[in-house]
Amino acid sequence: MKSVLYLLTTLIVMGLAFWAYRENYRTQATISEMSNVQRQIGGLREDLGVLRAEWAYLNRPDRLRELVNLNFSRLKLVPFTADQFVDVGQVAFPPPVQPKADGGDPADQVPRPAWYPPRRPKESTP
Template sequence: MRSVLFLLTTLIVMGLAFWAYRENYSTQSAITEMADVQRQIGGLREDLIVLRAEWAFLNRPERLRELVNLNFDKLKLVPFGADQFVDVGQVTFPSPQAAPAASGSDAMPVERPAWYPPRRPQESTP
């Protein structure tokens, strides 16, 4: 009986040693993976800092002003004026009824800025 108890105890100790060995290696693997992820996070933060610096450089007001002047014919961008801001009560909102179809004369007129080119008349098809 005593030899069976010693054999059973030895098997239990060996099983626990095997389990502890596996847990040690899985823990080391998780620590290595976490270090790799932390290294990637650090690299991405550095990339983000560089991208923010590039964004700030590209959004300098003098550079944007120069681009607006170069592309004025295409974009027709002009500075804001005080007459472009109105009180919310002055804005005409569409009625809550069903929106009219966007065909021909049923379409609601769209207000355009004063500098915007006029809309060309629609040609009717026979």
């Protein structure tokens, strides 16, 4: 009986050692993968910083002013003036959509641009 108990204990210890060995390597692989991801994130943050610096450099007011002056004949860009702004009450909004008499969807009555895909007919459920 003792020998069976010793054999069983030895097998359990060997099984636990094998499990711990596998978990150790799986943990090391996960840590390595995490460090690779962290390295990628760091590289992407550096790239983002470079892109933001380039964007700030390209959007300098003096550079944009020079571009506007060079292309004034085509763009005709001028500074904003106070008389270009209007009160909200002066904006012509479209009239509100009235629902159909048969209780249909008001969205079906809104005019659509010619390039917009046609509406699909609604399927009736029995």
